[in-house]
Amino acid sequence: MERIDVSPGGGCRGVISEHVVYFTGHVNQQDDTVAGQTRGICARYDGILAQHGWSRDNVLxxxxxxDDASKRDEFLSVFQEWMGGRVVPGRITQAVCGQPKEGFPFHVELSLWVAERAPESIQRIKLRDDACMTIYGDVAYIGGLTSDAGGSAAQQLREIYRYYLTVCGTYQLIPTDMLHAELMLEDTGDISELQEAWAELAGEDGPAGNIVGGKSPASRGQVELTILAGANPNRSLRRFDVRDGWSGCVEYGRSVYFSLLSAPTPEEAFQRYDGLLADHGLTKSDLVLVVAEGSEAMTYDALFGPFLAWSDPEAPAAGIVVRASWPEGTASTAVRFLAEKPGVEEEYLECAPIETQVHQNRAAVRTSGRLAQINARLAQAPENMQLYLDKGLMLRRQMLFREAIENYSAGLTYNPQYSLLYRYRGHAYVNIGQYQEAAADFELALRLDPENWDCWYHLGLAYYLMGQYQRACKAYRECLARSTTDESKICTADWLCLTLMQLGELDEMRQTAMIITPEMVPGISREYHQRVLVYNGTNTPDEVLPRIETLPDHVFATASYGIAVYLDKVLGQHERAKQLLHSIAERTKSWAGFAEQACRVALARQA
Known part of the structure; x- marks a missing residue:
């Protein structure tokens, strides 16, 4: 933290914190109009900015x-001309500025927040109507969010918040990462209904901030919202004393945002903040910006005097002291702070390295000439869905599952309603352990083709591997109801039994297993058949295991995985089951099979 131009009396012109310069509110009394005073203030800022190597390009x-919010447009016409078309958000509030002992009254007090770093580091975005946003460092500054939709202030707020969600989606901000917000009302009689709506919208993720009167009638609608939002999801964010959609305090990295704290007198307000600062490990010297508002009935000296007496004269904060028109019966003083927490290491979360997210390596295996022929045909007929199915099958046979997924996705760009591409892409996702993606594809395929037995079967498998056994049960029951052959009944009953074992539903498991008899014709489900005959008591594990130990890797895995689950969940032979799982894992040639996947998942959960 660095202070600019500290005066002997205990004030300062500005404070630099987290590479942002927060200036004390500046006034000018060389003219009796809003336009004239604004020009004078802007000219003064030109000199200050140039003195420190900054310019208007740095304004955030x-x-x-x-003192009269209806003069909003008069201020904006001068200020925007001074900014030269640069997009800059802000807020305009009605309040009485300082009280000069002679000369014209102050009509305008202006505080600028300025980027310490090069202007090129600022992203400026024009939103709708008067709304705009700057993004700099780890914070997005959003101002001018209004609505001219009909209805109450609360209804307008809901529409504004919906638009805020749209902005977040467009510019990759997290909506719940609000740091500070101010809701400005034109008519404070609507405050109760507005507060109720805000509590519903913000919930437990409410920012520091408050609802204030003084919104300019010249801006659209009855409500105006200004938001400071976190723009770096890897930075630590903590909320304290959350109630009714507002946080008493929000810590974001080293920056600490406090809500408006009110009290009957200025002295009491600052005294209460002494305790609040101590609660967060802060002192007065850690303050960056102080905004003190008193009731209109107070004199300026009655507010500014206690503020100056309370401040640390050697390390003052930038400050704004104004008097506002408040509803009758409310407290006479309200204060809010921005502080910087000293000695705190930046709590950035690490970003994943590229090799874990962008899989650049490709299998260096030779593919068949038939694959080249299919690619040539696809170049001529890219809307032929059967070619994508044929190509995917060839790739999957060589265990080129990522390439198969890309192939199915390419086909879906031509026909996103073609359910079989989702079915086979989901299968490939299972093969590489991306079970959530697989489940999503199977669910979508079933929306397009609800009677597809394959999709119900593999959806159950995806949920089983995810550990979502209730959902797996539901899928397998749907699948069993659509099983019309011995082969389909055997493999479906097997996975349903395994799922019921995981849930501890052993009676239902045995009833399901009894559907399968030794006389049934298993087809390619021979290993599943052997497993289910163990579940229903026809055979025992000791009769089956010696026969399967010499089988090829994939056949061994398929035959023995179910026995391992049965040993563990039904017979309670946990160590023997674990040894059998390790035996499956040691055979790696068929790493992509369903039993092999289930084995790895089980061992990972036991680790």
């Missing part, structure tokens, strides 16, 4: 107080 946000 403005906070302005007008």
């Amino acid at each position: 946000f403005y906070d302005v107080y007008l």
Whole structure:
């Protein structure tokens, strides 16, 4: 933290924190109009910015107080001309500025927030109507969110918040990462209904901030929302004292945002903040920006004097002291702070390295000439869905599952309603352990073709491997109801029995297993048949296991995985079951099979 131009009396012109310069509110009394005073203030800022190597290009946000908010457009016409078309968000509130002992009254007080770093590091975005946003460092500054939709202030707020969600989606911000917000009302009689709506919208993720009166009638609608939002999801964010959609305090990295704290007198307000600062390990010297508002009935000295007396004269914060028109019966003083937590290491979460996310390596295996022929045909007929199915099958036979997934996805760009591409892409996702993606594909395929037995079967498998056994049960029951051959009944009953074992539903498991008899014709489900005959008591594990130990890897895995689950969940022979799982895992040639996948998942959960 660095302070600019500390005065002997205990004030300062600005404070630099987290590479943002927060300026004290500036005034000018060389003119009796809003336009004239704004020009004078802007000229003064030109000199200050140039003195420190900055310019108008560095301006991020403005906070302005007008003694008459209906003069909003008069201020904006001068300020926007001074900014030269640069997009800059801000807020305009009605409040009475300082009280000069002579000369014209102050109509305008303007505080600028300025980027310490090069202007090229600022992203400026024009949103709708008067709304705009700057993104700099780890914070997005959003101002001018209004709505001219009909209805109450609460209804307008809901529409504004929906638009805020749209902005977040467009610019990759997390909506719940609000740091500070101010809701400005034109009519404070609507405050109760508005607060109820805000509590519903923000919930437990409410920012620091408050609802204030003083919104300019010249801006659209009854409500205006200004938001500071986190723009780096890897930065630590903690909320304290959350109630009714507001946080008493939000810590974001080293920055600490406090909500408006009110009290009957200025002295009491600052005294209460002494305790609040201590609760967060802060002192007065850690303050960056202080905004003190008093009731209109107070004199300026009655508010500014206690503020100056309370401040640390050697390490003052940038400050704004104004008097506002508040509803009758409310507290006479309200104060809010921005602070920087000293000695705190940045709590950034690590980003994943590229090799874990972008799989650049490809299998260096020779593919068949038939694959080249299919590629040539696809170049001529890219809308032929059967070619994608044929190509995917050839790739999967060589265990080129990622390439198969890309192939199915390419086909879906031509026909996103073709259910079989989702079915086979989901299968390939299972093969490489991406079970959530697989389940999503199978669910979508079933929306397109609800009677597809294959999709119900593999959906159950995906949920089983995810550990979502209730959902797996539901899928397998649907699948069993559609099983019309011995082969389909055997393999479906097997996985349903395994799922019921995982859930501890052993009676239902035995009833399901009894559907399968030794006389049934298993087809390619021979190993599943052997497993289910163990579940229903026809055979025992000791009769089956010696016969399967010499089988090829995939056949061994398929035959023995179910026995391992039966040993563990039904017979309670946990160590023997674990040894059998390790025996499957040691055979790696058929790493992509369903039993092999289930084995690895089981061992990972036991680790």
